[in-house]
Amino acid sequence: MLVVKKFGGTSVANKERIYNVANRCIEEYKQGNDVVVVLSAMGKYTDELITMAKDINENPPKREMDMLFTIGEQMSVALMAMAMNKLGVPAISLNAFQVAMHTTSVYGNARLKRIDCERIKNELEQRKIVIITGFQGVNKYDDYTTLGRGGSDTTAVALAAALHADKCEIYTDVDGVYTADPRIVKNARKLPQVTYDEMLELATLGAGVLHNRSVELAKKFGVKLVVRSSLNTNEGTIVRRGHKMEKMIVSGVACDKDAARVAVIGLKDEPGVAFKLFNALAQANINIDMILQSVGRQGTKDITFTCSINDADDAARIISDSMDYESLDVNKEVSKVSIVGAGMQSNAGVAAKMFEALYNANINIRMISTSEIRVTVLIDEKNTDRAMNAIHDKFDLGNE
Numbered sequence: 474m475l476v477v478k479k480f481g482g483t484s485v486a487n488k489e490r491i492y493n494v495a496n497r498c499i500e501e502y503k504q505g506n507d508v509v510v511v512l513s514a515m516g517k518y519t520d521e522l523i524t525m526a527k528d529i530n531e532n533p534p535k536r537e538m539d540m541l542f543t544i545g546e547q548m549s550v551a552l553m554a555m556a557m558n559k560l561g562v563p564a565i566s567l568n569a570f571q572v573a574m575h576t577t578s579v580y581g582n583a584r585l586k587r588i589d590c591e592r593i594k595n596e597l598e599q600r601k602i603v604i605i606t607g608f609q610g611v612n613k614y615d616d617y618t619t620l621g622r623g624g625s626d627t628t629a630v631a632l633a634a635a636l637h638a639d640k641c642e643i644y645t646d647v648d649g650v651y652t653a654d655p656r657i658v659k660n661a662r663k664l665p666q667v668t669y670d671e672m673l674e675l676a677t678l679g680a681g682v683l684h685n686r687s688v689e690l691a692k693k694f695g696v697k698l699v700v701r702s703s704l705n706t707n708e709g710t711i712v713r714r715g716h717k718m719e720k721m722i723v724s725g726v727a728c729d730k731d732a733a734r735v736a737v738i739g740l741k742d743e744p745g746v747a748f749k750l751f752n753a754l755a756q757a758n759i760n761i762d763m764i765l766q767s768v769g770r771q772g773t774k775d776i777t778f779t780c781s782i783n784d785a786d787d788a789a790r791i792i793s794d795s796m797d798y799e800s801l802d803v804n805k806e807v808s809k810v811s812i813v814g815a816g817m818q819s820n821a822g823v824a825a826k827m828f829e830a831l832y833n834a835n836i837n838i839r840m841i842s843t844s845e846i847r848v849t850v851l852i853d854e855k856n857t858d859r860a861m862n863a864i865h866d867k868f869d870l871g872n873e
Contacts, residue, residue: 479629486516514545576610623684649710660871739799
């Protein structure tokens with residue numbers, strides 16, 4: 474059996490935890506299984522690198538940031554290989570060049586194109602544990618690229634798919650996927666399993682357990698995903714294809730505080746305006762989420778959308794350079810709160826129940842967006858935690 478195990482930064486934050494991870498991987502290895510390990514940078518090391526970079530240049534080139542970031546993962550995998558060798562098990566660390574992991578050329582947010590597996594397979598045949606840097610790849614210019622925050626999850630799932638692994642285990646500092654962030658909602662409970670679609674929505678909407686692109690890959694290639702804690706041996710959450718999950722209509726509540734609302738007021742009410750606006754943003758690789766267009770009046774209309782806080786200023790600049798409008802408003806003190814559940818497709822009144830919970834908590838809704846298995850509202854950021862708890866209680870998600 475071939476198992477891919479991914480460990481996050483907190484799991485390898487110090488010597489004690491590195492040896493803890495090493496022992497867990499060796500335990501799997503001694504059962505006769507092939508083991509591939511993917512690691513993130515130690516603890517908050519990536520944040521330290523950002524601080525160092527900004528101290529040198531407050532607006533550093535993205536290419537150079539990717540060059541800098543790769544240090545973190547290379548340090549993790551080398552130290553892990555040393556630990557395993559100290560424990561008497563042959564192990565080898567490999568970076569993105571040595572594998573090689575081919576990506577697109579978008580620095581800071583590259584996408585994997587293909588993985589060369591020959592080196593990995595050769596090392597596995599020699600009964601070594603193979604430890605690979607997460608989060609990084611190599612583009613056509615032979616430059617390092619990074620896959621965006623949380624990209625090590627994507628690395629692990631992509632490797633599992635390319636190697637036809639029997640399962641991919643994602644280890645974090647929590648026991649699995651919860652009905653809500655347990656740091657915000659005290660009675661949140663762990664889910665034994667969720668569907669790929671539910672997990673994709675939760676990951677996209679701010680549940681920080683899995684990188685959304687990793688879930689996309691897992692769904693596409695049918696990779697069996699398990700989310701579990703690196704700090705204990707409790708059973709985790711299985712992410713799999715659709716199933717009937719305890720007859721739950723709503724599986725979880727998620728929040729995303731990394732949101733900004735951009736309102737463009739007084740655009741011309743004519744064909745092509747929306748295309749011109751969003752095409753200009755797309756050309757700058759700015760991802761847009763919620764979109765609201767007003768009813769036209771006196772030859773004008775308003776378009777409001779949400780994006781990442783980090784992209785808000787760039788979006789405003791692009792709009793001012795490319796569009797004719799009356800006024801522009803950017804609000805960075807908002808957040809998105811969402812409910813997700815495969816059972817919502819066949820149950821009426823779910824959205825109304827969510828809105829009732831917010832009404833009872835005296836929380837105003839600024840925008841609404843829906844899909845078959847999701848309802849998202851935009852609210853003032855200061856109300857996020859209250860909203861999460863009110864909705865979680867309304868749907869009684871804390872009880873079995």
